[in-house]
Amino acid sequence: MKIIFTSKANSYKTMKEAYKHIGLDEKLIDPNCDLGKMKLHYLGLDSESNEVYVSNYYKNKHIFSNIISGLGSVFKEEIIILDID
Amino acid sequence: MKIIYCCYGGAHTSIVASSIHMGYLPTDKIPTSEEILSVPYYDQSANNSVGTPLFMGVDEYTNEVYVMGMGHHRDYYAVMTYEYAHILASDKGTSIRIINALSCINNYIRIGGFLSRRANLISIGRPLTVFGIQRNYKYFVELVSNLKKAIKVD
Numbered sequence: 203m204k205i206i207f208t209s210k211a212n213s214y215k216t217m218k219e220a221y222k223h224i225g226l227d228e229k230l231i232d233p234n235c236d237l238g239k240m241k242l243h244y245l246g247l248d249s250e251s252n253e254v255y256v257s258n259y260y261k262n263k264h265i266f267s268n269i270i271s272g273l274g275s276v277f278k279e280e281i282i283i284l285d286i287d
Numbered sequence: 288m289k290i291i292y293c294c295y296g297g298a299h300t301s302i303v304a305s306s307i308h309m310g311y312l313p314t315d316k317i318p319t320s321e322e323i324l325s326v327p328y329y330d331q332s333a334n335n336s337v338g339t340p341l342f343m344g345v346d347e348y349t350n351e352v353y354v355m356g357m358g359h360h361r362d363y364y365a366v367m368t369y370e371y372a373h374i375l376a377s378d379k380g381t382s383i384r385i386i387n388a389l390s391c392i393n394n395y396i397r398i399g400g401f402l403s404r405r406a407n408l409i410s411i412g413r414p415l416t417v418f419g420i421q422r423n424y425k426y427f428v429e430l431v432s433n434l435k436k437a438i439k440v441d
Contacts, residue, residue: 240366241367241370242367242370257367260360260363261359262358264337264338265337265356265357265358265360265364267338268336268337269339269340269367269371272339273340273371273372274375276289276375277372277375277381279375
């Protein structure tokens with residue numbers, strides 16, 4: 203399973219939640235970090251060996267969610283999108 | 288391989304291109320209005336379903352053909368889709384190809400699509416999109432034929 207943490211454009215907040223989920227030290231995050239627009243970044247595996255990604259959807263959240271979950275079903279992969287906004 | 292035809296809303300240009308690819312529409316003549324309107328998903332997609340891949344079938348090379356609307360930010364979404372598909376496909380031994388069907392659009396399809404899908408004036412918009420598609424049909428055929436040549440080379 204893949205877990206994707208996302209927000210509109212708040213890269214730091216997204217990273218913070220993902221770091222918490224994985225169990226990493228939040229102090230390691232650069233407060234000025236920028237995830238870019240609609241780019242997926244792999245962060246690591248959580249305690250249940252789920253792949254964790256972070257991304258900013260920037261605009262049109264429903265299109266972002268539809269593409270991520272739609273392609274997930276095309277490739278028969280379970281996807282969880284966690285919108286932290 | 289998975290082939291995804293994309294356009295703005297996934298209702299007209301990508302549907303027609305994928306239908307030519309699948310053989311639902313002819314390549315040797317301009318189809319009639321009835322033929323175009325009988326294609327699956329033609330002028331059907333709702334605004335909130337933009338981004339959802341629609342399965343059109345499996346072609347003669349056993350590639351799965353899909354249609355997807357990507358809205359205004361196609362450039363960003365195409366890059367994201369490639370990267371994401373690479374992540375998903377890496378352990379499944381398959382690849383993906385995204386084709387921009389909007390290269391075949393004209394103002395008749397643009398205005399007709401807006402009237403039908405956004406303004407809900409289907410009786411005016413839908414025939415206009417059909418007319419626009421018939422006018423540019425040779426470009427759709429060329430797009431698909433170029434893709435099939437490229438697939439053969441691969």
